[in-house]
Amino acid sequence: MKKKITIIGSGFSALSAACYLAKKGHEVVVFEKNNSIGGRARQMRKQGFTFDMGPSWYWMPDVFERFFADFGKKTTDYYELIKLNPAYRVYFGVEEFIAIADNLDEIVAEFEGIERGSGKLLREFMAEAQSNYDIAIKDLVYRPGVSPLELVSLETVKKIGQFFGNISQDVRKKFKNEKLIQILEFPVLFLGAKPSDTPSFYSFMNFADFGLGTWHPKTGMFDVVRAMENLATELGVQFFVNSNIEKIIVEDSIAKAIVVNGERIESDLVLSGADYHHTETLLDSEFRQYSEKYWESRVFAPSSLLFYVGFNKKIENISHHMLFFDTDFNQHAREIYDEPQWPTAPLFYANFPSVTDKTAAPDGMESGFFLIPLAPGIEDTAVLRAEYFDKIMQRFETITKQSVKEYIVFKESFCKNDFVEQYNAYKGNAYGMANTLLQTAFLRPKLKSQKVRNLYFTGQLTVPGPGVPPALISGKLVSDLIDKQFQKEKL
Numbered sequence: 413m414k415k416k417i418t419i420i421g422s423g424f425s426a427l428s429a430a431c432y433l434a435k436k437g438h439e440v441v442v443f444e445k446n447n448s449i450g451g452r453a454r455q456m457r458k459q460g461f462t463f464d465m466g467p468s469w470y471w472m473p474d475v476f477e478r479f480f481a482d483f484g485k486k487t488t489d490y491y492e493l494i495k496l497n498p499a500y501r502v503y504f505g506v507e508e509f510i511a512i513a514d515n516l517d518e519i520v521a522e523f524e525g526i527e528r529g530s531g532k533l534l535r536e537f538m539a540e541a542q543s544n545y546d547i548a549i550k551d552l553v554y555r556p557g558v559s560p561l562e563l564v565s566l567e568t569v570k571k572i573g574q575f576f577g578n579i580s581q582d583v584r585k586k587f588k589n590e591k592l593i594q595i596l597e598f599p600v601l602f603l604g605a606k607p608s609d610t611p612s613f614y615s616f617m618n619f620a621d622f623g624l625g626t627w628h629p630k631t632g633m634f635d636v637v638r639a640m641e642n643l644a645t646e647l648g649v650q651f652f653v654n655s656n657i658e659k660i661i662v663e664d665s666i667a668k669a670i671v672v673n674g675e676r677i678e679s680d681l682v683l684s685g686a687d688y689h690h691t692e693t694l695l696d697s698e699f700r701q702y703s704e705k706y707w708e709s710r711v712f713a714p715s716s717l718l719f720y721v722g723f724n725k726k727i728e729n730i731s732h733h734m735l736f737f738d739t740d741f742n743q744h745a746r747e748i749y750d751e752p753q754w755p756t757a758p759l760f761y762a763n764f765p766s767v768t769d770k771t772a773a774p775d776g777m778e779s780g781f782f783l784i785p786l787a788p789g790i791e792d793t794a795v796l797r798a799e800y801f802d803k804i805m806q807r808f809e810t811i812t813k814q815s816v817k818e819y820i821v822f823k824e825s826f827c828k829n830d831f832v833e834q835y836n837a838y839k840g841n842a843y844g845m846a847n848t849l850l851q852t853a854f855l856r857p858k859l860k861s862q863k864v865r866n867l868y869f870t871g872q873l874t875v876p877g878p879g880v881p882p883a884l885i886s887g888k889l890v891s892d893l894i895d896k897q898f899q900k901e902k903l
């Protein structure tokens with residue numbers, strides 16, 4: 413029977429769930445508090461410059477293909493993908509960088525040139541990473557985190573040791589060169605924790621990086637949001653923006669309605685794609701499953717200081733994605749996770765979409781995005797933002813040997829306070845709850861409320877975890893659970 417399902421938020425997980433639920437024949441209505449959809453992946457267009465406000469690395473193209481294939485579609489029905497070469501550059505000092513090529517053979521040769529014998533070791537490491545990818549991304553992450561037994565299979569039992577070792581140890585066992593170590597530790601940062609707190613099994617992220625490559629939708633990550641919005645609309649989903657959900661109404665322990673901008677909207681089922689902690693605050697306290705103490709004890713992914721910058725000239729010596737690892741990685745990690753404070757000497761990331769996509773900036777100009785990872789919950793002031801902008805601009809100018817500051821014609825910042833205010837993000841986290849051993853699979857917050865019937869959750873605080881591909885998967889997992897409930901009710 414057709415049900416009315418209201419969805420809170422329009423991030424990737426909500427968009428994914430909306431598509432699956434509409435395909436099942438339900439009436440699906442999405443309510444987004446901001447004035448455009450996409451959640452953390454919104455787009456900003458100002459003065460001729462276009463910026464993806466959040467995600468910029470399109471990894472795991474197979475996950476996106478699998479999503480669209482579930483609707484009889486291909487990504488190319490909606491957007492064009494470009495494989496980046498180099499995938500990215502990692503800077504260690506003035507004009508001192510390693511460029512990661514778009515194929516493993518060249519990366520192996522690069523490694524060998526830096527540390528003798530490391531090429532063969534890299535192939536061994538990647539073979540294991542690929543095997544983990546096959547187990548994790550093709551299978552395990554598509555399980556809903558309901559029971560620990562989901563993780564038990566012939567393959568995972570063979571790899572049990574990898575759940576107790578960590579990426580940092582593994583990489584150090586094989587490689588001695590600090591630069592190579594940092595490059596191999598980089599991909600798991602997407603999972604939100606330190607490499608030393610990320611189980612070895614997560615080396616599948618290295619396969620995503622070197623094995624599958626870094627892609628770019630032709631006019632930016634927002635192409636994917638648009639694609640999913642189009643697919644959802646084709647399936648009959650309705651979208652409302654500027655629609656803040658103020659309350660989830662529960663009667664007899666059943667979710668009955670939501671309150672949107674003061675208006676009660678009846679629902680057969682409520683699904684929230686907003687941050688889990690925030691969603692629970694929309695419930696009366698007796699219906700919340702997790703205490704403040706619980707959230708306080710979780711390891712959250714970092715918050716970030718972001719800058720969207722327009723330059724009125726072409727910048728030299730740049731590539732699409734650039735990582736600035738010219739300072740102490742361990743100290744910055746400590747200042748995010750162990751002793752939260754503004755980083756003494758921040759690592760940072762920059763991307764210049766206009767290198768690949770001419771529409772991202774006016775002719776002869778460049779659009780740049782800069783990101784400094786920060787401890788969640790940290791103090792955020794205009795003075796600190798300005799101080800850190802100067803710090804990274806100075807480093808950027810020295811390292812790439814040019815002056816750029818005087819060519820800035822547009823600049824906007826986004827930091828912890830904006831994550832809280834615009835996305836209701838717990839402690840202003842940028843990308844959810846980290847995937848540590850104790851926050852994996854069935855140990856993450858549940859997709860289905862244990863206290864309120866017909867209330868479900870999706871998104872980066874649930875399974876499988878942070879990132880765009882996991883968000884697509886999370887939407888599928890929750891819609892499968894919802895469907896299971898409806899099928900049971902029919903019997």
Ligand SMILES: Cc1cc2nc3c(=O)[nH]c(=O)nc-3n(C[C@H](O)[C@H](O)[C@H](O)COP(=O)(O)OP(=O)(O)OC[C@H]3O[C@@H](n4cnc5c(N)ncnc54)[C@H](O)[C@@H]3O)c2cc1C
Nearest residue numbers: 421423424425445451452467468469657686871872879880
């Ligand atoms: C700066 C940054 C860089 C990133 N880089 C990458 C990357 O390169 N590659 C990658 O794969 N991932 C990246 N990520 C992570 C990725 O973007 C996220 O994991 C993913 O987009 C999260 O999707 P979501 O659906 O879980 O949540 P969100 O996108 O946060 O969606 C939640 C939505 O709910 C809305 N909402 C909240 N409260 C309410 C309410 N009361 N009423 C109505 N609506 C509400 C919010 O406004 C938001 O639109 C990055 C994230 C950030 C922030």
